[in-house]
Amino acid sequence: MVIRAIKGTRDVFGVEIRKWNIVENRILEFMRKYNYEEIRTPTFEQTQLYLRGIGDETDIVNKEMYTFIDKGGRSITLRPEGTAGVVRAYIENKMYADKTVKKLFYMGSMFRQERPQKGRYREFRQFGIENIGTEEALADAEVIAFAYNLYKALGLKSVKIEINSIGCQECRKKYLKALKNFLKPHYNELCENCQRRFETNTLRVLDCKNPKCKKVTEGAPSTIDYLCDGCKRHFKAVLHYLDIQDIPYVVNNRLVRGLDYYTRTVFEVTTDMLGSQNAIAAGGRYDYLIGMFHSEEIPAVGFAGGMDRLILLMDEEGLFDDMEGYKPDVFVVAVNDDVRDEVVKISGLLREQGFSVETDLAMKSLKSQLRRAGKLNVKNVLIVGPDEIAKRVVLYKNMEKHSQKEIDIEELKNFKRIVE
Numbered sequence: 309m310v311i312r313a314i315k316g317t318r319d320v321f322g323v324e325i326r327k328w329n330i331v332e333n334r335i336l337e338f339m340r341k342y343n344y345e346e347i348r349t350p351t352f353e354q355t356q357l358y359l360r361g362i363g364d365e366t367d368i369v370n371k372e373m374y375t376f377i378d379k380g381g382r383s384i385t386l387r388p389e390g391t392a393g394v395v396r397a398y399i400e401n402k403m404y405a406d407k408t409v410k411k412l413f414y415m416g417s418m419f420r421q422e423r424p425q426k427g428r429y430r431e432f433r434q435f436g437i438e439n440i441g442t443e444e445a446l447a448d449a450e451v452i453a454f455a456y457n458l459y460k461a462l463g464l465k466s467v468k469i470e471i472n473s474i475g476c477q478e479c480r481k482k483y484l485k486a487l488k489n490f491l492k493p494h495y496n497e498l499c500e501n502c503q504r505r506f507e508t509n510t511l512r513v514l515d516c517k518n519p520k521c522k523k524v525t526e527g528a529p530s531t532i533d534y535l536c537d538g539c540k541r542h543f544k545a546v547l548h549y550l551d552i553q554d555i556p557y558v559v560n561n562r563l564v565r566g567l568d569y570y571t572r573t574v575f576e577v578t579t580d581m582l583g584s585q586n587a588i589a590a591g592g593r594y595d596y597l598i599g600m601f602h603s604e605e606i607p608a609v610g611f612a613g614g615m616d617r618l619i620l621l622m623d624e625e626g627l628f629d630d631m632e633g634y635k636p637d638v639f640v641v642a643v644n645d646d647v648r649d650e651v652v653k654i655s656g657l658l659r660e661q662g663f664s665v666e667t668d669l670a671m672k673s674l675k676s677q678l679r680r681a682g683k684l685n686v687k688n689v690l691i692v693g694p695d696e697i698a699k700r701v702v703l704y705k706n707m708e709k710h711s712q713k714e715i716d717i718e719e720l721k722n723f724k725r726i727v728e
C-alpha cells in the first residue's frame with residue numbers, strides 16, 4: 309500500500325524551502341522593524357472558540373473546519389485561522405492587565421477543508437499581526453502600512469490594496485435593513501446558500517462567488533453610505549494616515565470579508581496574477597470579538613497573509629530568479645578511510661568558527677567526494693590525506709580562484725584568515 313500525503317497538503321523541500329526561508333526571514337525582519345512580539349498558540353483549540361468567534365454562518369465554520377471528538381469526548385478543531393486563538397490567549401493570559409496596546413505576531417499552519425487548487429490548500433501557512441487594545445485609526449493604518457511595505461520590500465509589483473468600512477453594530481443594523489430591502493425582490497434569483505444567508509447573515513450575500521448572486525448585488529447599497537458619524541470619522545482618519553504615508557489603496561464598497569468578527573475597517577491585498585486565488589492577505593478591525601469571550605470589550609485590528617500564495621506570486625513575478633541555492637562554505641574530503649577521524653575533528657573545528665561544513669558520511673571514494681563537492685559548487689575544499697596528516701598539514705583548494713596550497717592544521721583554528 310502506497311501512503312501518500314493527504315490531499316491539499318504538500319511537502320516543501322529543495323529549492324522551494326530556500327524560497328520559504330528567504331521570505332520568512334524578511335517577514336521576521338519586518339516584525340522587528342514594527343516591534344511586534346511573537347506569540348505561538350496551539351494548533352488546535354476547542355471548537356466553540358471558532359464557532360462563536362468566526363461565526364456559524366461563515367463558510368469556514370459551515371463546511372471547512374477539521375473538527376473531531378478526541379478520546380476524552382471533547383470537540384476539537386484544527387485552527388482554520390490565527391486571530392481567534394490569539395484572542396483566546398490574550399484573555400487567558402490577562403495580557404490586558406497593563407492597559408497597553410499589545411502588538412503580537414504569529415506564523416504557522418492553518419487548516420481548512422476547501423477544494424484544493426493552485427494557491428488553495430488544506431494545510432497552508434499564514435503570518436499575521438494583531439494590534440490589541442485601541443480603537444484608534446492609527447492602529448488600522450499601521451497594519452495596512454505593514455502589509456503594503458512588506459510586499460513592496462519583497463519586490464512585488466502586482467499587488468493592490470482594497471479597503472472598506474462595514475461600520476459598528478449600530479450602523480450595521482441600518483445597513484442590513486437597507487440591504488435586505490434591496491435583496492427582497494430578488495430573493496428567488498439568489499443561490500440556495502444566499503437564500504439562507506438572507507435571513508441569517510445578510511452581509512455575506514455580498515461576498516458570494518455565484519455569478520447569479522454577483523449580478524443581483526451589483527446595485528446593492530454601499531456600507532459607507534450608512535456609517536454613523538463615529539465610523540465615518542474613523543474611516544476618514546484611516547485613509548488620512550495611509551495618504552500621508554503615500555500608501556495607495558482603492559476603496560471597494562462591496563468588500564465585506566468572509567469572517568463574522570469584523571467591524572469598521574476591512575481590507576484585502578489582491579493580485580491579478582494568481583487566477584481565482586487572488587487574495588494574498590486580508591484583515592481588518594474586530595472591536596467586539598474579545599468581548600464575546602471576556603467581561604470587557606477590547607478593540608483590536610490585524611491582518612494575515614498567506615505564505616503559500618505569496619511565494620507563488622513571487623515566483624510568477626520572477627523574484628526568485630537570482631536566488632542562490634543553499635551551499636556549504638567548505639567541503640572536507642577524506643583521501644582514504646584512515647583519515648576519517650581527522651576529517652570529523654577538522655569539520656567540528658570549522659563549524660565552531662561559524663562555517664557551514666559538509667563531509668562524506670557514506671564513506672565513498674575520493675573521486676566521488678570530489679564530484680560531490682563540485683556539484684555542491686562549494687568555494688572551499690580541504691583535502692585530508694595520510695601523508696599530509698603525518699606532516700600536520702592539509703591541502704586547501706579555492707575553487708573560485710582555481711588555486712591550491714598546503715596549510716598547517718594549526719592555521720585551521722583561524723580559517724577565516726585563510727579563506728579571505
Ligand code: HAM
Pocket residue numbers: 388389390391392420422427428429430432433434436437438567587588589590591592593609610611612613614615616617
Ligand atoms: P483570511 O482572509 O481568511 O483571513 O485569510 C488570510 C489569507 O490567508 C488569505 O488572504 C490567503 O492569502 C490565505 N489563505 C486563506 N485560505 C487559504 C488556503 N486554503 N490556502 C492558501 N492560502 C489561504 C484570516 O484568516 C484572518 N484571521 C485575518 C485577520 C487577522 N484579520 C484580523 N487579523
